[in-house]
Amino acid sequence: MxxxxxxxxxxxxxxxxxxxxxxxxxxxxxxxxxxxxxxxxxxxxxxxxxxxxxKDKDEIVYELMEMGFGKMTEELGDAFELPDPVERIRRIGQGYVTFGLKNPEWYDIMFNAPQPIQHLHKCQEEWGYGIQLFDFLVSTCDDAMQQNRTRKQDPRLVALHLWSTVHGLVNLSRSQRLEMVEQNHNDSLIQRTMESMLQCIFN
Amino acid sequence: MxxxxxxxxxxxxxxxxxxxxxxxxxxxxxxxxxxxxxxxxxxxxxxxxxxxxxKDKDEIVYELMEMGFGKMTEELGDAFELPDPVERIRRIGQGYVTFGLKNPEWYDIMFNAPQPIQHLHKCQEEWGYGIQLFDFLVSTCDDAMQQNRTRKQDPRLVALHLWSTVHGLVNLSRSQRLEMVEQNHNDSLIQRTMESMLQCIFN
DNA sequence: AAATATAATGAACAGTGTTTAGTAAAGTCA
DNA sequence: TGACTTTACTAAACACTGTTCATTATATTT
CATH class of the missing domain: 1.10.10 (Arc Repressor Mutant, subunit A)
Structure with a gap:
């Protein structure tokens, strides 16, 4: 039937x-x-x-988070497939920050809002997209290390360093704290800071 | 009378x-x-x-933000007066992150909440505490640069790099995103990431 | 004591997430 | 087709939120 x-x-x-x-x-x-x-x-x-x-609003926000990850992955496009690990990191970082600055509502739900995490706790599930992205970043940092492009150390520390910085930049912009300390703050300041970080981590 | x-x-x-x-x-x-x-x-x-x-709730939250800055400045204590600029940055960074992790509610009001900034806009005032802290960081980075402890560049970029990273770390922890990608995430992971950043920026 | 200035509040407005009891619709079977 | 059952839906309520305003109470001045 x-x-x-x-x-x-x-x-x-x-x-x-x-x-x-x-x-x-x-x-x-x-x-x-x-x-x-x-x-x-x-x-x-x-x-x-x-x-x-x-079940509740948390579940709706959780689903929106998943949609957001789809959208971001789409926009990052072929950055994941770049052969050079450092270039891969550079392009992913730029795409990540650009996505965050252009879509603050999406970004907030994906990386700041407590609702999706609350939902995951209720379902005893994992943060699939987030783990996937971070693990990819860790292994890319490992790639770079194998090629002697950066100092030998725990690749998770480098990955977390990278993630924290871009996350921090997006949030400082979103919360208007950056424009409060730098009147002529624009995307270029953020881009240059990212580049400064990459120059300092990799060679 | x-x-x-x-x-x-x-x-x-x-x-x-x-x-x-x-x-x-x-x-x-x-x-x-x-x-x-x-x-x-x-x-x-x-x-x-x-x-x-x-006038409204924003003003109350603004005042709480000011209290928070007082509390944080107090806890940072004599870190501001360390003679070595790199050590100064290290200790301020550690103090900043420790404050953020131990006082998430305070930190959120100081560096994430829109209300204090809304209030400042209404009063056409500046973010005094924030500007003061950032400017101090910029000039400390400049000090380090004068001593050839770091590559010659715009000190504002180094300062923003530092601030973004610690801000990102505190927020990733606060939003439970860090523990989602690193089960055995603890303060040590954050501390080591900070140290890794300092090793990479300064020498 | 009466008039005035200041301080405080009750009640309302328009909103929020969520639950529950009851209603309307659709499907099943004689 | 009509009766019964299952599914789908909703009105109303609960306990909240920030904010405003007309009214009342208190304190000061004349």
Whole structure:
């Protein structure tokens, strides 16, 4: 009988419509306006209906985080496949920061918001995308080390150094702290700082 | 006539009591529970009264940010006066990160929250404490450069590199992203990453 | 004591996430 | 087709949030 299958499909469709509208609200109105009621209005259902498709708001934000990682991975494009490890790191770093500066709402959900992590804890699951990205960075740092492009040390320390810096730069910009200490702060200052870091880590 | 002076004094006292209770709530219950109503209950006045002493909540959070800077400066202690610029940077960096990890609520208000910056915009004022700290860092980097302890370059880039990294580390820890990618993440991993950065910038 | 100036508040507004009891619709079977 | 069951949905409520404003209470001055 195809009825229960159709029902399953319809259920899936509404679930995806909720996420689609949530995404639109996030982009157009920001995280502050991403409320259950606003999503409900957008999909033309009552707020309570959303709870038949998602356990809570954390789960919706978690799904948005996954969408964000998809978007970022897409934008990073072929940077992952560059043969030279240092160039790989450079291009990934630039792409990461550019993504963060151009999509602060996405970035915030992916790397700052507590909701997705809360959801992972509730499900006892791992942060797949994050782990994947960090592990790739660690192994790329290891590649660079094998080629004597950087000092011998725990590659996780180099990876964390890199990640912290780009994360810090994006957040200092997003929180308006950078423009408070550097009036003529622009993307170039951030780019040059990144380059300064790369020059200092690799050779 | 001393009456208007006494009134002024009483007004100041209640204002400070509000901030004192706000601070207590922030420490004991976190930023999420720092609501006007909770403060009102704590000072045994109605919520509306608070608006006779502060323009809005942003102003209260701004004042807490200033308190936080006082607290941090205190904890950094004599690190500012170390004669060796690199040692100065090392100790300030360690103090900064330790403060951030031990006082996430304070740190968040000081370096992440939008409210204090919103307040500064409304008053058309500058971020005094932040500028002071960053400028000190820039000039310390300059000192190190004069002593040939680091490559010749714009000291602002080195300062921003340092700040971004420690800011990134504190935020990755605070947002639980670090423990998601490194199960046995502890303060030592962060400390070693900082040391790795210092080894790579200075000599 | 009456008039005035200051201080404080109750109640409301428009919002938030979430739960629950009850209703409407759809599917099943005689 | 009509009765029964299962599924889908929602109105209303709860306990919150920041903020404003008309009204009341208190303190000071005349």
């Amino acid at each position: 195809g009825i229960s299958e159709r029902r399953e499909r319809e259920k899936q469709e509404l679930r995806e419509k909720i996420l689609e509208k949530a995404k639109e609200i996030l982009i157009r109105e920001g995280q502050d306006n991403l409320s259950i009621r606003n999503i409900a209005t957008a999909i033309e259902y009552s707020p309570a209906t959303i709870y038949l498709y998602f | 001393g009456i208007s002076e006494r009134r002024e004094r009483e007004k100041q006292e209640l204002r400070e009591k509000i901030l004192e209770k706000a601070k207590e709530i922030l420490i004991r219950e976190g930023q999420d529970n720092l609501s006007i109503r909770n403060i009102a209950t704590a000072i045994e006045y109605s919520p509306a009264t608070i608006y006779l002493y502060f």
